[in-house]
Amino acid sequence: MGTNQNNLSSKEANPLANLDEWEDDLLRRYPEPDSIATAKTTEEYRNYDEPARDTVKEFYRINHTYQTYEFVKGKRDNYLKFDKKEMPIWDAFQFLNQLVDDSDPDTDLDQFQHLLQTSEAIRRDGHPDWMVLVGLMHDMGKVLCLFDEPQWAVVGDTFPVGCAFSDKIVYPEFFKNNPDYSNPEYQTQYGIYKKGCGLRNVTMSWGHDEYVYQMLKDYIPEGGLYMLRYHSFYSWHREGQYEYLLDDKDREMLKWVQLFNPYDLYSKNPVPPDWNQLKPYYEDLVAKYLPATLKF
Numbered sequence: 326m327g328t329n330q331n332n333l334s335s336k337e338a339n340p341l342a343n344l345d346e347w348e349d350d351l352l353r354r355y356p357e358p359d360s361i362a363t364a365k366t367t368e369e370y371r372n373y374d375e376p377a378r379d380t381v382k383e384f385y386r387i388n389h390t391y392q393t394y395e396f397v398k399g400k401r402d403n404y405l406k407f408d409k410k411e412m413p414i415w416d417a418f419q420f421l422n423q424l425v426d427d428s429d430p431d432t433d434l435d436q437f438q439h440l441l442q443t444s445e446a447i448r449r450d451g452h453p454d455w456m457v458l459v460g461l462m463h464d465m466g467k468v469l470c471l472f473d474e475p476q477w478a479v480v481g482d483t484f485p486v487g488c489a490f491s492d493k494i495v496y497p498e499f500f501k502n503n504p505d506y507s508n509p510e511y512q513t514q515y516g517i518y519k520k521g522c523g524l525r526n527v528t529m530s531w532g533h534d535e536y537v538y539q540m541l542k543d544y545i546p547e548g549g550l551y552m553l554r555y556h557s558f559y560s561w562h563r564e565g566q567y568e569y570l571l572d573d574k575d576r577e578m579l580k581w582v583q584l585f586n587p588y589d590l591y592s593k594n595p596v597p598p599d600w601n602q603l604k605p606y607y608e609d610l611v612a613k614y615l616p617a618t619l620k621f
């Protein structure tokens with residue numbers, strides 16, 4: 326499948342000025358506030374002027390239109406072979422950082438800074454070291470953009486495909502444009518799944534979560550794998566939807582996904598961590614859990 330299978334121009338396929346616009350919009354939907362809050366209050370992170378919100382809405386319109394079960398299958402077949410690239414892990418962060426976008430008015434922090442701020446906030450609160458590692462790695466899947474995937478196939482809330490869409494997913498009205506919406510097999514409550522089958526048997530919309538989970542699934546404890554795999558599944562971990570697909574393992578692991586989410590959303594800080602000082606710690610941490618190179 327080519328990236329232009331939907332006949333969208335690159336501009337049409339990428340309405341966000343940068344990937345952070347999606348995460349900034351999450352802060353508007355889930356404004357928070359608690360102990361890990363940093364130098365800015367939640368509302369101050371960004372002025373949500375209408376144009377920015379319109380680009381987010383347009384982003385969800387195409388995301389909900391084109392994320393079909395077939396589409397996801399094609400992406401899984403392509404990317405989960407991990408035959409595109411192999412590089413030392415620290416080179417992978419530099420690769421990811423090519424996503425830096427100067428048009429972001431909020432901050433000149435890059436992708437690596439978001440990862441490091443997330444991991445540092447987790448570390449400050451004394452959580453297990455593998456969770457710190459998850460903080461550092463959780464958005465590595467955004468390299469999909471560097472393989473020319475459109476924004477709507479990399480970021481955005483994720484959701485199950487092959488069964489009815491929850492109306493608690495952001496902008497649910499746009500699912501009417503999704504071909505799966507007219508497929509009766511996919512539009513019953515369970516769709517192609519069985520009641521209580523467990524999320525591991527459910528195909529999620531395609532994006533950076535599933536990709537990084539598959540990349541790291543042999544190296545990180547189970548709670549961390551749930552954080553990686555479902556951190557954008559807001560209709561589950563924030564809205565409590567899809568109970569009928571869960572098994573006992575999912576119910577047990579939800580607490581880890583929920584523990585992680587505030588660090589992802591609310592750890593952004595304009596003061597960058599001092600990387601030179603932190604480097605030895607992170608080099609040891611990465612060496613403890615991960616192989617020398619990562620496959621993409």
Ligand SMILES: [Fe+2]
Nearest residue numbers: 463464556557
């Ligand atoms: Fe993410």
Ligand SMILES: [Fe+2]
Nearest residue numbers: 439463464589
């Ligand atoms: Fe993130």
